[in-house]
Amino acid sequence: MNAVDILVLLAIGGCAVFGLLRGFVQETLSLIAWVLAIFAIRLFHASVAELLAPLIGTESGAAMLALVLIFGVTFAAGKLLAHAIGKRTRQSVLGPVDRVLGGGFGAVKGLIGATLLFLAFSLVYDTFYGSAARRPDWLSDARTYPLLNASGQAISEFVAEQRSRKPAEAGAN
Numbered sequence: 380m381n382a383v384d385i386l387v388l389l390a391i392g393g394c395a396v397f398g399l400l401r402g403f404v405q406e407t408l409s410l411i412a413w414v415l416a417i418f419a420i421r422l423f424h425a426s427v428a429e430l431l432a433p434l435i436g437t438e439s440g441a442a443m444l445a446l447v448l449i450f451g452v453t454f455a456a457g458k459l460l461a462h463a464i465g466k467r468t469r470q471s472v473l474g475p476v477d478r479v480l481g482g483g484f485g486a487v488k489g490l491i492g493a494t495l496l497f498l499a500f501s502l503v504y505d506t507f508y509g510s511a512a513r514r515p516d517w518l519s520d521a522r523t524y525p526l527l528n529a530s531g532q533a534i535s536e537f538v539a540e541q542r543s544r545k546p547a548e549a550g551a552n
Contacts, residue, residue: 465477501531
């Protein structure tokens with residue numbers, strides 16, 4: 380086991396522990412808060428920026444403030460709601476189940492985070508040394524390398540598949 384293995388296990392284990400503490404309901408609702416905040420930006424940014432432009436004086440300043448306000452308010456409201464509902468769930472009869480599922484959800488989040496870092500490293504490495512170059516020994520000798528490589532390949536294939544779909548097909552799912 381080398382440093383890469385330790386870092387990957389810390390990421391997965393740390394996220395699993397946070398998931399256990401927060402529970403599945405709060406983890407899921409927190410993720411939904413991110414999605415809703417991004418959706419709110421797409422929906423309201425232009426109109427809020429237009430309203431703020433006379434007050435700020437510049438369009439770019441109004442656009443930045445609108446982005447921060449919309450995201451901040453939506454995300455904060457979502458997180459407060461997630462915390463309140465998650466707390467009630469953890470205190471209910473379903474609390475232990477919620478925590479175990481939250482730990483699993485957190486572990487998956489940790490694996491996805493470690494895989495995204497692996498993909499970013501691979502992109503930079505391939506840019507400098509070419510895609511045919513062998514990975515450094517400290518990476519290829521890691522026991523978690525096959526896991527990172529397989530999950531990275533799965534994520535890459537999923538993204539490529541989603542990008543190659545026609546817009547009408549993508550909206551249908």
